[in-house]
Amino acid sequence: MSAVVTIDAGRTDGILDPKIYGHFIEHLGRCIHGGIRVGKDSPIPNLNGFRRDVLEAVKQIEPPIVRWPGGNFASGYHWEDGVGPRDQRPRRFDLAWQMEEPNTFGTDEFIEWCRLVGTKPYICVNAGSGSAEEAARWVEYCNSRGKTYHAELRVRNGSFQPYGVKYWGVGNELYGDWQIGHCWDGREYAKRAYEFAKLMKRVDPSIKLVAVGSDNDDWNYDVVKHSGQWFDYLSIHFYANQRSYLDLMATPVLYERILKRVYDTVQKARADGKIANPIKLAADEWNVWYPEAQPPWLEQVTGLAEGLFTALMFNVFHRLSNIITLACFAQLVNVLPLIHTRDEGSMYVNPQYLAYLLYVPRAGERVIPCSVETKTYESKMLNLENVPYVDATATMSKDGRILYLHLVNRSPDEAFECETKVSGFTCSASAATLLWGESMASKNYFDKPNEVRLIKQDLEDTGSSFTFELPAHTACVIELKT
Numbered sequence: 001m002s003a004v005v006t007i008d009a010g011r012t013d014g015i016l017d018p019k020i021y022g023h024f025i026e027h028l029g030r031c032i033h034g035g036i037r038v039g040k041d042s043p044i045p046n047l048n049g050f051r052r053d054v055l056e057a058v059k060q061i062e063p064p065i066v067r068w069p070g071g072n073f074a075s076g077y078h079w080e081d082g083v084g085p086r087d088q089r090p091r092r093f094d095l096a097w098q099m100e101e102p103n104t105f106g107t108d109e110f111i112e113w114c115r116l117v118g119t120k121p122y123i124c125v126n127a128g129s130g131s132a133e134e135a136a137r138w139v140e141y142c143n144s145r146g147k148t149y150h151a152e153l154r155v156r157n158g159s160f161q162p163y164g165v166k167y168w169g170v171g172n173e174l175y176g177d178w179q180i181g182h183c184w185d186g187r188e189y190a191k192r193a194y195e196f197a198k199l200m201k202r203v204d205p206s207i208k209l210v211a212v213g214s215d216n217d218d219w220n221y222d223v224v225k226h227s228g229q230w231f232d233y234l235s236i237h238f239y240a241n242q243r244s245y246l247d248l249m250a251t252p253v254l255y256e257r258i259l260k261r262v263y264d265t266v267q268k269a270r271a272d273g274k275i276a277n278p279i280k281l282a283a284d285e286w287n288v289w290y291p292e293a294q295p296p297w298l299e300q301v302t303g304l305a306e307g308l309f310t311a312l313m314f315n316v317f318h319r320l321s322n323i324i325t326l327a328c329f330a331q332l333v334n335v336l337p338l339i340h341t342r343d344e345g346s347m348y349v350n351p352q353y354l355a356y357l358l359y360v361p362r363a364g365e366r367v368i369p370c371s372v373e374t375k376t377y378e379s380k381m382l383n384l385e386n387v388p389y390v391d392a393t394a395t396m397s398k399d400g401r402i403l404y405l406h407l408v409n410r411s412p413d414e415a416f417e418c419e420t421k422v423s424g425f426t427c428s429a430s431a432a433t434l435l436w437g438e439s440m441a442s443k444n445y446f447d448k449p450n451e452v453r454l455i456k457q458d459l460e461d462t463g464s465s466f467t468f469e470l471p472a473h474t475a476c477v478i479e480l481k482t
Contacts, residue, residue, distance in 0.1 A: 002417045003374035003390040003470075009403055010424025014321030014367040016395055018064040020314070021360050022122070024285060024328040026071035028097050028335050029297040032105050035333030035341055036113060039104070044345045050113055053347045057339050058332065061356040063119040065167065067284050067328045068110050072096040074172045075128025075180040079138050082106020083157055095129075095180055099296050107141065108154075111163045120166065122284075122328070127171030127196055127212075128181030136199040139168065143204045167326075169210040169284065170196045173237065175219055186222030193223065197230030208232040210282050210326075215258055217265045224269035224279060233282035233326055236262055239289035242381065245305055245440055248288070249410040250379035250387045252312040256320065259283070263323045282326040286313065287336050287352075298335045303443035304452050304473060307351025307435055311408050311475035314359050318393040318406065321367045329356075340446070348449040351435065351442075355475060358435050358454060362404050362477040364395035370405070374416065390416050390470065396425075403427070405478040409470045412440050416470045420478075423464065427480040430459040432468065440473040 025031050038044045038051045045052040069077050076095045082103045083089075089103040107123075114121045123142070125135040137150045142163040144151035154162070170193045174183045183189040189212060197209050211227065213220050213234035220234060238255055242248040259281060266279050288309060293300040310329075317324055329352075333339045338353035349357075374390040391408045403425050409416055437452035444451050459468070462480060470476060 001375055001389070001411070001414050002419065003372055005390075005392050005405070005407075005418050005420045006371045007394045007403070007405065007420070007422045008369040008424055009394070009396060009422055011369050012366045013369050016318060016321050016363060016365055016367050017325035019326040020317040020324065021063070021356065022065040022067065022284070022326060022328040023063045023332045024067040024071070024330045025332050026335065027069050027073040027077070027094065027101055027105070028071060029299065030334040030341070031331050031337075033102065034343060035339070037105050037109065047116065048112070050116060051341065054333055054339060054341060055116055057347070057349055057353070058117045061353065062360050063117060065120045065122050065326065065328070066114060066332070067122040067124060067169065070096065070124060070172055071285070072172065072179060074124040074126055075174070077126050078130065078134065079107055079126070079141075083108060083141070083153065097296050107138070108157055108159065121163070122167040122169065123165055124169035124172055125196065125200075127174060127192060128179055132196045132199045135170070135196050136203050139165075139200050139203040139207065143207070166206070167208050167210065168200060169235065171212050174212050175214045175216065186219035187226060189219070190223045190226035194227040194230060197227065201230065210235050210284065213262065213281070215262065217261070220262055220265045221269045224266050224275065225273035228270060228273055228275040228279055229277065231279055232277070233280050234262070234266055235282045235284045237285040238283070239285075239287055240309065241289055241291070244381065245412055246377060246410065247379050247381045248305055248309055249312065250382050250384050252309065252316050253384055253387055254382050255313070256316045259316070259320055259324060280326070281324040283317075283324055284326060284328040285330040286327060287330045289336055293336055300336060301340075301443055301445065302350050302352055303441055304351045304435070304437035305440050307355045307452060308408055308410070308473060308475050310352045310355035311359065311406070311435065312391055314355070315391050315393045315406055315408065318367050318395060342446065346446050348444050348446055350444050351437065351452040354435055354452060354454055358433060358475060358477055359406065362433065362479060364402065364404050365398040366396040368394040368396050368403065370394035389414075390418065401482050403480040405480065407470055407476045407478065409472055409474050411472050413472050415472050418468045418470050419465070420468060421465050422480065425464070425480065426482055427462045427464060429481045430462045430478055432457050432459055432476055432478045434471070435475040436471070437473070
């Protein structure tokens with residue numbers, strides 16, 4: 001089959017915020033305890049208690065931002081339990097996931113780990129069972145240079161310099177009755193969030209705040225209209241669970257429509273509430289979540305199909321670069337993960353991780369207009385027509401010397417001859433990197449860690465028009481260089 005990809009490199013559709021490639025870790029299952037941290041006395045190689053192989057794997061995908069401590073866990077977490085000498089911290093019963101929480105990984109450990117992997121911290125405060133004053137004290141602990149109690153407490157705990165945490169979430173999924181301290185409607189949350197934000201910004205006016213959003217238009221409208229003056233982002237969470245391959249491949253089309261609708265609601269609420277500051281969207285929890293991934297471990301093994309879903313979501317974020325500027329994959333290690341570990345020391349990464357490894361180093365700063373003419377199909381399950389088999393976006397490096405073409409072939413069994421036409425850019429050399437597996441069901445595992453892998457190939461000089469064969473069930477990034 002054939003497809004035509006047209007790129008206008010002389011124009012810019014938007015600026016790509018690298019925070020769309022962010023991540024999320026939560027005190028849940030073996031994500032933190034056993035995944036991120038094993039302790040200094042563990043036989044597993046570690047750096048100050050942090051598992052070395054996980055550290056190196058995370059650094060490879062260059063995370064721009066990481067959200068913590070939850071998730072549902074955040075709505076019952078009292079941060080002061082997690083600071084000070086580890087052997088004196090209280091062991092608590094976690095009411096969110098009904099597990100014991102040792103509190104050996106708290107604010108100081110999170111910041112240390114963020115620095116080791118080279119990422120920015122994003123802290124979600126307890127707006128469920130916690131108070132606005134508690135949240136403000138957390139900001140004080142992290143960011144204050146003063147001589148107040150909690151700023152001095154940070155110094156006594158070993159950090160003279162403030163942590164400078166810029167991104168803060170005011171609660172998690174408080175629209176849901178599964179959440180500790182959930183709100184009945186958007187107005188109730190808006191009132192609560194208003195008070196939290198007001199006190200947190202009194203401590204540090206420079207912080208960026210994320211409000212709890214949902215796929216409910218009424219909730220989002222009320223939150224933005226009544227408390228939007230305090231917020232920089234509205235969050236939205238989504239998890240796909242489609243088992244059918246082509247339905248899973250179509251799901252990003254549905255999510256793209258939902259994100260546009262949510263943003264339209266934000267804009268209407270801003271106008272009606274006379275909210276001056278712009279509010280972007282934060283997809284700060286997204287992934288696939290299958291029925292076998294049950295509490296308390298939430299473990300699942302995903303394959304090439306989910307890797308392609310991940311690449312398709314990146315393309316959605318590219319196209320919506322003017323709407324969504326922050327996103328967090330849920331989660332990094334062991335829980336619905338990118339990285340799988342065992343307590344005896346082995347580790348492997350799955351195809352969703354490889355999608356990050358494919359895209360992150362090959363994404364430019366500017367989003368370039370890109371259109372595709374291709375055969376389409378229908379997803380009756382999702383009530384979607386005209387789902388394109390070939391999905392494409394294009395980005396340009398900051399210096400204008402490299403154009404990246406991001407391609408995904410949704411077809412389970414057909415390759416596409418992609419005729420590519422580029423205007424406004426002279427190509428003299430190119431290379432392709434493919435996310436490849438024998439079949440769409442291919443998976444990596446501890447004893448077979450390379451069933452799905454990245455394949456690199458040099459291409460002949462392309463010029464402004466060239467044809468590239470995109471194999472079935474494959475994601476690819478083509479680098480065009482001047």
